[in-house]
Amino acid sequence: MPRIRIAHHLKIPALALFIGLGLIASHSRANAEEIRTAVVAGGCFWCVESDFESVDGVIEAVSGFAGGTLDNPSYRDVTRGGTGHYEVVEITYDADRLPYQELIHLFLRSIDVTDDGGQFCDRGDSYRTAIFAGSAEExxxxxxxxxxxxxxxxxxxxxxxxxxxxxxxxxxxxxxxYRSEDLILTRFGPRRKSVAYGLYRQGCGRDARVSELWGDDAPFAGDH
Incomplete structure (x- = not known):
């Protein structure tokens, strides 16, 4: 069987392509290492999601539950009580643009850190605040x-x-x-979810209390 030979004039471009692909792969791995997640509980998860999706460096914020004993709980399960879960938001972020320290700094100033019975008009264990640390460093x-x-x-x-x-x-x-245009029935009549969210947030007094507590250091209170 004849041996396959690579012509000399093809060796340099082929080597350059191989090195280039290696550098791209290495760069992609480095970038992937800086994409991290943080889980925080700040009362109503809609509000935390809304706040942090406006932050530079945040890629996505997903509402959910953590800290309880029931696997894959529903919203009804958690709000009914007894599961031990908090309403939380999982924040996916680029740590090169938003260091974890800055994320936590913003989070603490977006909530009432003096209230251990819930947040604002939402009372009960599922609305308590918490930071879920993924490592000793965090x-x-x-x-x-x-x-x-x-x-x-x-x-x-x-x-x-x-x-x-x-x-x-x-x-x-x-x-x-907070940004859905789906129509729902509220006590004010039919409203889009985004409108209902705004009415809820204002009526619950979230921004008023955060502004009272943190003053000009409240990062999101003036955005709604």
Whole structure:
């Protein structure tokens, strides 16, 4: 069987292509390593999703549940109580553009960190706040940010740092609620989800309380 030979004039372009593909693969792996997720509980997951999808460096925010004992819970399961789950948002972000420390800094100033019974008009265990740390490094960063928040406010922060827990996405109906144009029936009559969300957020007093607590450092309160 004849041996296959590569002509000399083809060796250099072929080698350059091989090196180029290697560099692209290496660059893609490096980029992938900077795409991370963070899970936080800040009361109504629609509000946290809305806030963080406006942040530079955030790729996606998904509403869901974490911290409980029931696998793949439904919204009804969680709101009925007894599952131990928090309403949470899984935030996928580019750590090159948005360091974890900055993400937690923004999160703490988007909630009422002094309330351990829920958030704003939403009361009960599923609406409590929390940070789910995925590593010892994340826990240390989150705890340092909590200490800084306590120093700024001059009072205790009740938001705990918890170990990472399985994340269960909520049903499709609850995703991207704040910008959905789907019509639903509300106590005000038929409204688009985005309109109903705005009415809910204002009526619940979220931004008013966050502004009262954090003043000009509230990153999202003026956006709604």
């Amino acid at each position: 826990r240390a960063i989150a705890e340092a940010e909590i200490a800084a928040a306590e120093a700024q406010l001059g009072q205790a922060v009740v938001t705990p740092v918890l170990d990472a827990a399985p994340f269960w996405p909520a049903e499709e109906y609850y995703q991207n609620y």
